[in-house]
Amino acid sequence: MxxxxxxxxxxxxxxxxxxxxxxxxxxxxxxxxxxxxxxxxxxxxxxxxxxxxxxxxxxxxxxxxxxxxxxxxxxxxxLIDAHGHVFNLGTAESQLSLRSTNNLAEALAAIAAYAEKATQQQWILGGEWNQAIWKLGRFPTAQELDNVVADRPVWLRRVDGHAGWANTRALKLAGILDSTADPVGGKIERDSQGKATGILVDAAMDLMEKVIPPQNDVELRLALDAALKQLRSVGLTSVHDAGVDAESDRLFREYAIQGKLTTRVYGMIGGVDQFFDRVSRDGPLLNLKDDLYSLRAVKLYSDGALGSRGAALLEPYSDAPHTKGLLFSKDADMQAMVRKAATKGYQVNVHAIGDAGNRQVIEALGQLPKAYSAKSLRHRIEHAQVLALSDIPRVAKFHIIPSMQPTHATSDMNMAEDRVGKERIQGAYAWRTFLNQGSTIPCGSDFPIESPNPFWGIYSAVTRQDHQQMPIKGWYPEQAMRVQEAFKCFTLDAAYAAHQEKTLxxxxxxxxxxxxxxxxxxxxxxxxxxxxxxxxxxxxxxxxxxxx
Known part of the structure; x- marks a missing residue:
């Protein structure tokens, strides 16, 4: 309370x-x-x-x-969560969650039950599904959704937020046909006959989300209130919000000024588009109302996620040799976005999951002039999940901060090695390797993709096990942290990664x-x-x- x-x-x-x-x-x-x-x-x-x-x-x-x-x-x-999504956390509380479902049949039953109760909702929204947990061996389809809800559009995001599952009604409203071309940085999943299956990956999700009615001011406030309630209840006194837009910035400022921001927020502007152009005219917001709110970073994306095979790999996926995943931008475009944000004085934090995505970011950050370099502005790779072993020392060389989420490892251990194989997994979720070379690791959860509870994160960092203590010795336990190291990652290291180590x-x-x-x-x-x-x-x- x-x-x-x-x-x-x-x-x-x-x-x-x-x-x-x-x-x-x-x-x-x-x-x-x-x-x-x-x-x-x-x-x-x-x-x-x-x-x-x-x-x-x-x-x-x-x-x-x-x-x-x-x-x-x-x-x-x-405790400080160095990577989360505040409004998404609050919104998720009122939407359908499939996180606890063990198979497709359970998921479809849960969708049907939710739709039966949510009669006033024009769209059925939510998600947190994971086909790897379901052991489906494939993505679910629009036809399977149609069997339980056909009269209203349904749009359910995958647990990692990098793929979505739509029914036929939603596909029609979004204008997605079998002939619709894949957007740059995205993919419309198709069957062997070339028909759209209902799964949209990464940038293709935008085709759907642009037709979903936006949240109004009342809904946004309810979401923020719900998120703050949950954050303070798990001991998070500060969070880094990885993707602030104009509306969330407006409310963060208002709540800070009114003393209602019960968890401090360090904001990352979502991209370098029109909102960035407008808000960056006055330069970074270093702190507002006793350090309750700062807006001095920019969040960019290099690739997607491992679970949906959207993470960009240097070589094909071990369990899907026909694809290497997706880079969202050409190298030159990534370098231009990084330079645009950095030369305005902003820390640049780039989402990178696959080894190709991470290499693109390392190259872009490594080319910045000294005044705008990672050493000066503390640029970060968000997730730093799978890296070529030869690239890990380059993270230290360029003073890049690997911002990592321990619970991702324990959530992904059921499929990560299938995706990248025994050789590439050596450079994945490699916390000890980074620590041994002197890298500062700010830890977070990527809530609501994972629970915001930081003690779950500390546990995962130390044991590399699920909550049933499996695997018995931990998953690649040589990469585990000690308790004090994990505690530091959720406190001083997270503060350092936000230029706040002198105050938090x-x-x-x-x-x-x-x-x-x-x-x-x-x-x-x-x-x-x-x-x-x-x-x-x-x-x-x-x-x-x-x-x-």
Whole structure:
């Protein structure tokens, strides 16, 4: 629940006063990235950390300050998700989810049941389906959707967001015929007779989504409220939104100014189109209202996703030798987009999944002049999922930040090696390889594609197992992180990747007192139990914004 904005219980004359938080089993990273313990923390009247340490020492120095007793519970800096989609998370709560379905029959039954209840909806929207989990051996078809819903358009996005499944009604509304040409960077799946099957991959999805009625202001606000509620409940005090458009920027600014942004947002402008041209006239927005909102990055795409075989590979897919996936742009066009954003002073964060997509991004970022280079502006590869082994050192050479999502590995392990084979998998989800060469890895979840719960991410990073502890020794366990490393990736490394390491990511003097209280000590419990961690309280700038 959202508890308002000044519920530390320490308010003097309407102004927040200094507060001493005591009886904490506290952990933070210090300036040398070492894990440091404390049992008391002093927060000033502006919501910033003054000091952490022993209760006896702080009480002696500040004997008259008001206290909040944390009951001996474990306290951590607020966790940061370095890659998510805020409005999509909120919208997903009201749409159809097929994430829990185990086969096509279950999915079709769920679609039929949802459509029967959602009689007022003109479109049936949602998705999160995964044909790999269904062990279908193919994509589902429009005809199969027609068998359960034929009178209304249905559009269901795949779990990775890089393919969609439409019924015949939706295909007709979008004007998609058997003869419709594949757009650049996209694919209309067809059967052996050349007929469109109902599956649209990557850029082809735009053909459908441009005819879906856009969300109105009320729906957008409901989505943002729902997302913020979920984010603060899982202990995320900051997120990096990977694709901000004009409407979401408008609401992020409004919520920040009004003090309603209970999770800080670091925004990436979605592309370098008209919105970028307009908003970049004044340069990057470094922070708004006490660092609640920043807009200083741009999000681009090089390719699609592995599950839908849209990720661009240097050589054909091991399980589909007829395709190498799709690059969304020619090399020259990617270089032009990167340069356009960087020369305006923006960090450039490019989605890249396949080894060809990653190589294209490395080349584009590596060609930037020094003043606009990754060393200066901290450019990132978002996902950095499958790289040729020879390209991994080049990421470090050019100071590129690999922004990675640990739960992607444990979600993809059922099909990733099928897609790329035993040789190429050595450069996939290669966290230890990156860490060993000194790369900073900001971690995220790519919510709502994965759960926003950061403890699921820490668990995946450390165990490389699903929640049933499978595989027994972990999936390619040599690439696993240690608990402290994963914790750093969701705190200081994520803050660094947003140019915010001086204000966020740890509970050090002068930084915002964003912290969480949890029900178990993740540094002492068996690693198999990390994902079970529950957030009891979430504090933003010394103010309680969530209590379980």
């Amino acid at each position: 959202f508890l308002g904005l000044c519920l530390s219980g320490v308010v003097v004359g309407g102004v927040q006063a200094d507060t001493l938080f005591v009886a904490a089993n506290g952990y933070t990273l210090n300036g040398r990235h070492q894990l440091q313990k404390f049992d008391a923390m002093l927060v000033d009247d502006h919501g910033k950390v003054k000091m952490t340490g022993a209760k006896s020492v702080l009480l002696k120095r500040y004997p008259n300050v008001a206290q909040v007793d944390l009951g001996g519970k474990t306290v951590l800096p607020g 990511g740890s509970l050090e003097k002068g930084k915002w007192a964003d912290f969480i209280v949890i029900d178990q000590d993740i540094f002492k419990i068996p690693t198999k139990d990390i994902f079970k961690t529950q957030v009891l309280e979430t504090w933003q700038a010394g103010k309680l914004v969530y209590k379980k």
